[in-house]
Amino acid sequence: MDQLQELKEKLEEFNKERDWDQFHSPKNVAMALSVEASEIVEIFQWMQGEESFELDADEKDKLEEELGDVFLYLQLLASKYDINLLEAGKKKLAKNREKYPVEKAKGSSKKYTDL
Amino acid sequence: MDQLQELKEKLEEFNKERDWDQFHSPKNVAMALSVEASEIVEIFQWMQGEESFELDADEKDKLEEELGDVFLYLQLLASKYDINLLEAGKKKLAKNREKYPVEKAKGSSKKYTDL
Amino acid sequence: MDQLQELKEKLEEFNKERDWDQFHSPKNVAMALSVEASEIVEIFQWMQGEESFELDADEKDKLEEELGDVFLYLQLLASKYDINLLEAGKKKLAKNREKYPVEKAKGSSKKYTDL
Amino acid sequence: MDQLQELKEKLEEFNKERDWDQFHSPKNVAMALSVEASEIVEIFQWMQGEESFELDADEKDKLEEELGDVFLYLQLLASKYDINLLEAGKKKLAKNREKYPVEKAKGSSKKYTDL
Numbered sequence: 001m002d003q004l005q006e007l008k009e010k011l012e013e014f015n016k017e018r019d020w021d022q023f024h025s026p027k028n029v030a031m032a033l034s035v036e037a038s039e040i041v042e043i044f045q046w047m048q049g050e051e052s053f054e055l056d057a058d059e060k061d062k063l064e065e066e067l068g069d070v071f072l073y074l075q076l077l078a079s080k081y082d083i084n085l086l087e088a089g090k091k092k093l094a095k096n097r098e099k100y101p102v103e104k105a106k107g108s109s110k111k112y113t114d115l
Numbered sequence: 116m117d118q119l120q121e122l123k124e125k126l127e128e129f130n131k132e133r134d135w136d137q138f139h140s141p142k143n144v145a146m147a148l149s150v151e152a153s154e155i156v157e158i159f160q161w162m163q164g165e166e167s168f169e170l171d172a173d174e175k176d177k178l179e180e181e182l183g184d185v186f187l188y189l190q191l192l193a194s195k196y197d198i199n200l201l202e203a204g205k206k207k208l209a210k211n212r213e214k215y216p217v218e219k220a221k222g223s224s225k226k227y228t229d230l
Numbered sequence: 231m232d233q234l235q236e237l238k239e240k241l242e243e244f245n246k247e248r249d250w251d252q253f254h255s256p257k258n259v260a261m262a263l264s265v266e267a268s269e270i271v272e273i274f275q276w277m278q279g280e281e282s283f284e285l286d287a288d289e290k291d292k293l294e295e296e297l298g299d300v301f302l303y304l305q306l307l308a309s310k311y312d313i314n315l316l317e318a319g320k321k322k323l324a325k326n327r328e329k330y331p332v333e334k335a336k337g338s339s340k341k342y343t344d345l
Numbered sequence: 346m347d348q349l350q351e352l353k354e355k356l357e358e359f360n361k362e363r364d365w366d367q368f369h370s371p372k373n374v375a376m377a378l379s380v381e382a383s384e385i386v387e388i389f390q391w392m393q394g395e396e397s398f399e400l401d402a403d404e405k406d407k408l409e410e411e412l413g414d415v416f417l418y419l420q421l422l423a424s425k426y427d428i429n430l431l432e433a434g435k436k437k438l439a440k441n442r443e444k445y446p447v448e449k450a451k452g453s454s455k456k457y458t459d460l
Contacts, residue, residue, distance in 0.1 A: 002118075003117075003118055003119065003201055004118065004201075007201065007204055007205065007208075010205070010208060011208065014208060014211070014212065017217045017221075018215060018217060018220045018221055018222070019221050019222040020220075020222075020224075022222075023224045023276045025164035025165065025167045025168065026159060026167040026168060026170075027159040027162055027163075027164050027166075027167035028164060028167075028275060028276060030152075030155045030156045030158070030159050030167075031156060031159075031271055031274075031275040031376060032275050033152050033155060033156075033185070034149065034152040034153055034155070034156050034268060034271065034379060035268045035271055035272045035275060037145075037148050037149040037152040037185075037268075038149055038264060038265045038267075038268035038269075039268075040145045040148060040149070040192070041145045041146060041148075041149045041261055041264065041265055042265050043145070044141060044142040044145050044146075044261075045258060045261040045262050045265060046253045046258060046454040047142055048142075048394055049140035049142050049143060049393060049394070050140065051142075052140045052141040052142035052143075052145075053140065053141060053195070055141075055196070060196060063196060063198070064196075064198050064203045064206070065203070065206075065207060065210075067189065067192065067193050067198055067200060067203045068200075068203035068204045068205075068206055068207030068208075069207055070148070070152075070185075070189055071189060071200050071201075071203060071204040071207075072204050072207060072208060074182065074185055074186060074189065075204070077155070077182065078182050080168070081170070081175055081178060081179075083178070083179050083182055085182060085183075085186050086118055086119075086122065086186075088179050088180070088182045088183035088186060089122055089183045089186040089187050089190070090122065090125070090183075091179070091180075091183055092180060092183030092184055092186075092187060093122075093125060093126065093129060093183075093187060095180075096129065097129065100133060102132045102133060105133045105135075106132075106133055106134050107133070107134040107135075107137075109135075109138045109391035138391045143390060143391060146261060146386055146389075146390040147390050149264060149383060149386065150383045150386055150387045150390060152383075153379060153380045153382075153383035153384075154383075156376055156379065156380055157380045159376075160373060160376040160377050160380060161339040161368045161373060163279060164278055164279070224276040232348075233347075233348055233349065233431050234348065234431075237431065237434055237435065237438075240435070240438060241438065244438060244441065244442065247447045247451075248445060248447060248450045248451055248452070249451050249452040250450075250452075250454075252452075253454045255394035255395065255397045255398065256389060256397040256398060256400075257389040257392055257393075257394050257396075257397035258394060258397075260382075260385045260386045260388070260389050260397075261386060261389075263382050263385060263386075263415070264379065264382040264383055264385070264386045267375075267378050267379040267382040267415075268379055270375045270378060270379070270422070271375045271376060271378075271379045273375070274371060274372040274375050274376075277372055278372075279370035279372050279373060280370070281372075282370045282371040282372035282373075282375075283370065283371060283425070285371075285426070290426060293426060293428070294426075294428050294433045294436070295433070295436075295437060295440075297419065297422065297423055297428055297430060297433045298430075298433035298434045298435075298436055298437030298438075299437055300378070300382075300415075300419055301419060301430050301431075301433060301434040301437075302434050302437060302438060304412065304415055304416060304419065305434070307385070307412065308412055310398070311400070311405060311408060311409075313408070313409050313412055315412060315413075315416050316348055316349075316352065316416075318409045318410070318412045318413035318416060319352055319413045319416040319417050319420070320352065320355070320413075321409070321410075321413055322410060322413030322414055322416075322417060323352075323355060323356065323359060323413075323417060325410075326359070327359065330363060332362050332363060335363045335365075336362075336363055336364050337363070337364040337365075337367075339365070339368045
């Protein structure tokens, strides 16, 4: 079965059981998504770039949990507009291939302020 | 084939071709993720909750594109630590089932400040 | 005495005593600023617009504390580049007066996606 | 005259002229604040910590403008609850002095995940 479809249905069931759809306007879900994204940022905020590759076990567990949160809200928001996340990701990647052709973008972060 | 695995590999190829891994410390990817999440928030920021269900076609295209961006960075960050997003999402959902039992959480947003 | 100058000096003393300047690259301070801004968002995320005018005493205390945090990081970041926050605010307001002339902007949020 | 009071009054006049208070629920202003904070993050996102001390003239102008934006929304949100930003900042700094005593916090970012 489609993996994202399965997650989507589980999420719908979870929220229906709790009667939480009333709080989940796209606006509110977008806010919650950004709050959870910031909890990921918080893990890394005082580290040097190199240090951020070396999370200890507790920090890695925290990261996994926060990635899970962001993913759940991302799927919930996509569901509100029947958007398939995987298709949206692939489409954006195709667009980025055009926007940042290899010969121009290679090795430069200047080219890409908004991947 | 595993859908997320496929996206992960496409992303790796994309970044390898452009020699962009050098910019993609987990710290930097986390920052980019939060910046893209804010671009979703920006779509909805001046709307009422109800209005946010009624995006016009241009706004919906914009939303799809930004959801794609967040998903790409989310997958990229997960890849840095070999975390499976789908597993992380399911694990978090199971945790939330315990944290917010139906009989206590039903119809109340108070119970849940940090889904 | 200049109020912001006083705060700036107090902050410098605070960080010097703790030997914390080593963590405060502009990049890191920007991250911390956005994390604190999200803690403000979190207070309001499940409320309707109207409800957000009616915080209870605890929520209001929380808001004041988070506003304080954002302000401290904002001043700290401005100090890194000798930018006067008050001047920056006034300059931006003047720019907005030109960008959103009264006769065009009146009553419309469409005009203003990026105040 | 009180500098922040002056900015507060200018902002009120600006919004009144445009009839924009209708869009400025505390919830919406909090969202806008976080969106602007992310625009600051965007300036620094692909830089190393050290590089972030060396913005060029255009980037510095951009930083000043975005700091101005964040400051305006911060003041606007504070005004909604009659909170004095300067007092809020000083109060938080005093609290941090207690939370992070010099002898414990010196030179360690571990002590401080949420200044």
